[in-house]
Amino acid sequence: MGLWRWSLSLVLFLLAAACKDKGAQPPESGAGGGGGGGAVFGAALSLTGAAASYGAQQRAGIQAAVDEVNGGGQTKVSVLFEDDASTKEQGITVFQKFINRDKVSAIIGPTLSNTASAADPLAQQAKVPVLGISNTAATGITDIGNYIWRDSLTEAQVIPGAFKKAQEKLHFKTAGILYGNDDVFTKAGYDVMQKALQDLGVKVLGTQTFAKPDRDYNAQLTELMAAKPDVLVVSALADNASAIVAQARQRGWTGPILGGNGFNSPAFIKNAGPAADGVMVGTSWNSLSQDPANQKFLAAMKKAGVNPDQFSAQAYTGVLILAEAIKQSGGKSGREDIEAGLGKVKDLDTPLGKFSFTPNRDAQHEPSVQQVKDGKFQIVQ
Amino acid sequence: MGQQVLNGIFLGSIYALFAVGYTLVFGVLDILNLAHQAVFMLAAFIALALVADAHFTLWLALPAAVLAGGLIGIVLERLAFRPLRGRADSNISGLISSLAMATVFEAIALEIFGPDISRFPQGTFPDRVIHLGGATASLLQLCIVGISVVLMAALTLLLARTRLGRQIRAVAENPRAARILGVNVDRAIAVAFFLSSALGGAAGVLFGLAFNSISPDIGRAVELKGLAVIILGGMGSIPGAVIAGFALGMVEVFTVAYLGSSFRDAVSFAVLFLVLVARPHGLFGRAAAREA
Numbered sequence: 212m213g214l215w216r217w218s219l220s221l222v223l224f225l226l227a228a229a230c231k232d233k234g235a236q237p238p239e240s241g242a243g244g245g246g247g248g249g250a251v252f253g254a255a256l257s258l259t260g261a262a263a264s265y266g267a268q269q270r271a272g273i274q275a276a277v278d279e280v281n282g283g284g285q286t287k288v289s290v291l292f293e294d295d296a297s298t299k300e301q302g303i304t305v306f307q308k309f310i311n312r313d314k315v316s317a318i319i320g321p322t323l324s325n326t327a328s329a330a331d332p333l334a335q336q337a338k339v340p341v342l343g344i345s346n347t348a349a350t351g352i353t354d355i356g357n358y359i360w361r362d363s364l365t366e367a368q369v370i371p372g373a374f375k376k377a378q379e380k381l382h383f384k385t386a387g388i389l390y391g392n393d394d395v396f397t398k399a400g401y402d403v404m405q406k407a408l409q410d411l412g413v414k415v416l417g418t419q420t421f422a423k424p425d426r427d428y429n430a431q432l433t434e435l436m437a438a439k440p441d442v443l444v445v446s447a448l449a450d451n452a453s454a455i456v457a458q459a460r461q462r463g464w465t466g467p468i469l470g471g472n473g474f475n476s477p478a479f480i481k482n483a484g485p486a487a488d489g490v491m492v493g494t495s496w497n498s499l500s501q502d503p504a505n506q507k508f509l510a511a512m513k514k515a516g517v518n519p520d521q522f523s524a525q526a527y528t529g530v531l532i533l534a535e536a537i538k539q540s541g542g543k544s545g546r547e548d549i550e551a552g553l554g555k556v557k558d559l560d561t562p563l564g565k566f567s568f569t570p571n572r573d574a575q576h577e578p579s580v581q582q583v584k585d586g587k588f589q590i591v592q
Numbered sequence: 593m594g595q596q597v598l599n600g601i602f603l604g605s606i607y608a609l610f611a612v613g614y615t616l617v618f619g620v621l622d623i624l625n626l627a628h629q630a631v632f633m634l635a636a637f638i639a640l641a642l643v644a645d646a647h648f649t650l651w652l653a654l655p656a657a658v659l660a661g662g663l664i665g666i667v668l669e670r671l672a673f674r675p676l677r678g679r680a681d682s683n684i685s686g687l688i689s690s691l692a693m694a695t696v697f698e699a700i701a702l703e704i705f706g707p708d709i710s711r712f713p714q715g716t717f718p719d720r721v722i723h724l725g726g727a728t729a730s731l732l733q734l735c736i737v738g739i740s741v742v743l744m745a746a747l748t749l750l751l752a753r754t755r756l757g758r759q760i761r762a763v764a765e766n767p768r769a770a771r772i773l774g775v776n777v778d779r780a781i782a783v784a785f786f787l788s789s790a791l792g793g794a795a796g797v798l799f800g801l802a803f804n805s806i807s808p809d810i811g812r813a814v815e816l817k818g819l820a821v822i823i824l825g826g827m828g829s830i831p832g833a834v835i836a837g838f839a840l841g842m843v844e845v846f847t848v849a850y851l852g853s854s855f856r857d858a859v860s861f862a863v864l865f866l867v868l869v870a871r872p873h874g875l876f877g878r879a880a881a882r883e884a
Binding site: 258259260263264392393419420421422424425426427429430431433434437450453454457458461462463478482484485 | 595596599602603707708709711714719721728730799802803804805809810812813844845846848849850852853854
């Protein structure tokens, strides 16, 4: 009997541990916490769930930028991290906490466009500035209202240029498309890709769909490959993307694969392995840039022991932009001060290049194209 | 076309293997073991850990993970089912306690392996493509179908021909009568759980190998499918689960290919519904008359 008591309490303990794990993570403040007068931002990141591979990168980027800003000058900032679990529901909860309980000056995130489309309206209503650092859906983000900003280029800004460059290299005339139709971002990516292919005069021989939790893409790939297109075009998040590419290669696909923004992650290459070789994707961050701002970012990431990618670069840039906004409004960090300051950010030196906002509060800077070679993204010149 | 049939057989073999274990426990206890999907997931992770961290070959890791799955099944039975046995409401309370165990198992996996998708290292299985007429299949896919069929056949033989199998069937028929005839009912149930979870674990390892992505929530992908399969096949019927598993795999593949992925679950469950309208006890189910 004693044994059963014991195992029952073990089960209860494990249950409690499970609940604790799924709940909110304790807030981590950057340097100078404890109300030293600095601005407090809230970062809603996907630290678990489908987009967890991006969230970890973003957290590293933000942390590095906070250290950089606080080490630099008179502006002091700190960031509270919360996990949006890659879902709309959790994203809304986190936003409510930031707006009402933590009373943050501005919100960074959330990671997915899908979550942003649901959570951002809360901030707009409460007049809290939001700076998206990875929302790339062409519509439905900054359209929400004048308090929603982003430093991530949209698919519409990156993909047409990337596909044009890819066609110059690969001379393809026909394509088969596979995209996730249950996610705002991958669906929007598909719309842009279809338009870009049309503009380039590429004929689409087949279109197939999948959903985020799917693991088996054999049926779709079989159908697409039966049409024998020159190139496979895929709009997917990194986790799906690596499985799709791996299964396509397993099915015997040797042709090129063009990806959307979801492919821009070291996790994609790590998980797809050799199958990733030859995959081409547009990117908003040129890892080879010799600009001092980029070199500083690379050094910071090296020190943190993190493999930098577009997502950490954009997250890092986000903090620089908010710090600049505070500077622009004379060091004041109220919600309205930051909102006004963001409007004045122009040609800021960041790892992404000279950064400005468009009149619609979207990002404006030069995109690049990269291709996987020997297990690494390499910028296509 | 031929290729899609092959894809369907391949997916169906995993569904069938998962569902056979699911339905075995239902047949014996009349309880749905909702933690079956968590055992599926844990076994996949155990095989992964053995291959990636302990550098076992797959042919050693697979049986080890299957055995581990079976042992988890015994633990599961002890913790979630046995304490409740004999209560008037044990069907519902067992359902709930198995759900709790599923949550615990998922939390353990989340703690140890993290939320990210993990994969078997490159070269765990030789990358060979085999041409069959106009279609192609990888060696891995053929092995998966082969292993599934062998395991399901072994279970059928075990239940039909051995003393142990007879005891399990006797308990399924009537636990009290079985006990009077000298069958150790607790032991027979524990063995049923071991077999069920071992097969569920095998399905998990094969699923992990096939689609090469393992995360703490992969069980959820097959949980509902498994339920649909055992209802379709007739609750408690093993041949029913096998045939329904392959049928569901085939229906899914053709729906995805020709109607789009959004319709997959809609079509699968519509088929389930139609079959139940025509045959309320499923394809191979027996009417509940034996209770009398």
